[in-house]
Amino acid sequence: MLFKYGIALLLSLILASLPGCTAGAPGAQANKIQQDPPIERRYQIVVVEPVAISSDLASRYPQAARTCQRQAIKTLKARQSFRLVHHSSPKQPDAPVLLVKSRITDMRLRSSDGKAPAGASASPCSYVNLDVHLVDGASQTVLLEKHLTAIPSADGRQKAEPDPVRAIGQMLAEYVLGAMPKK
Numbered sequence: 010m011l012f013k014y015g016i017a018l019l020l021s022l023i024l025a026s027l028p029g030c031t032a033g034a035p036g037a038q039a040n041k042i043q044q045d046p047p048i049e050r051r052y053q054i055v056v057v058e059p060v061a062i063s064s065d066l067a068s069r070y071p072q073a074a075r076t077c078q079r080q081a082i083k084t085l086k087a088r089q090s091f092r093l094v095h096h097s098s099p100k101q102p103d104a105p106v107l108l109v110k111s112r113i114t115d116m117r118l119r120s121s122d123g124k125a126p127a128g129a130s131a132s133p134c135s136y137v138n139l140d141v142h143l144v145d146g147a148s149q150t151v152l153l154e155k156h157l158t159a160i161p162s163a164d165g166r167q168k169a170e171p172d173p174v175r176a177i178g179q180m181l182a183e184y185v186l187g188a189m190p191k192k
Contacts, residue, residue: 042183047190048143048152052107053092054099055185056146057081060139061112073174074113077139080178081109081185090186098146106146109185114138114156118173136160137177143188153188157181 060074067074078096085094093099098106116137136158143153159176 042155042157042180042187044184044187045153045155048188049190050105050145051190053104054102054106054146055085055091055094055109056098056106057085057094057096057109057181058111059096061110066113066116070116070118070174073116073137076174077111077113077137077178077181080175081181084179084182085185088182088186090189102146107185108144108146109181110142110144111181112140113177114140116173134160135173137173139177139181141181141184143185155184157184
């Protein structure tokens with residue numbers, strides 16, 4: 010009887026000492042955006058360009074870049090803060106255009122059945138790292154740069170999007186919204 014309790018205690022201590030999900034994902038604070046000071050100009054047109062991704066990551070996660078871009082556009086349109094939100098620049102813009110350029114630099118998605126995709130390590134965590142550049146459409150000047158990381162909650166109680174690819178798209182949109190000056 011004492012042996013069973015000793016084993017149970019030992020197992021619980023081992024499990025408690027294992028690092029959490031955030032330890033496995035490179036990057037800064039996950040799912041929290043440290044907002045930069047707003048940019049000086051108010052943009053009416055936002056173009057969320059296709060999300061760049063390495064060929065290695067694209068082969069393992071073929072829909073990740075497109076899902077991220079779609080989620081960012083969907084979130085920006087839902088907020089109705091801009092006159093136009095699109096995936097490509099208008100031919101003759103009649104208002105200032107903000108280009109949103111981003112690149113997925115690293116990611117790991119854990120499948121719902123608990124098996125990691127081919128080539129991924131045996132980490133139980135999913136995450137997506139994204140580099141973002143906000144660029145003035147007319148001058149091509151980089152206005153702001155940011156690194157974002159999305160990690161689903163390890164305890165499953167996260168109120169935000171549980172899919173890290175959609176979550177990073179949503180975070181991208183929130184970052185753009187936060188970068189705009191107040192009216």
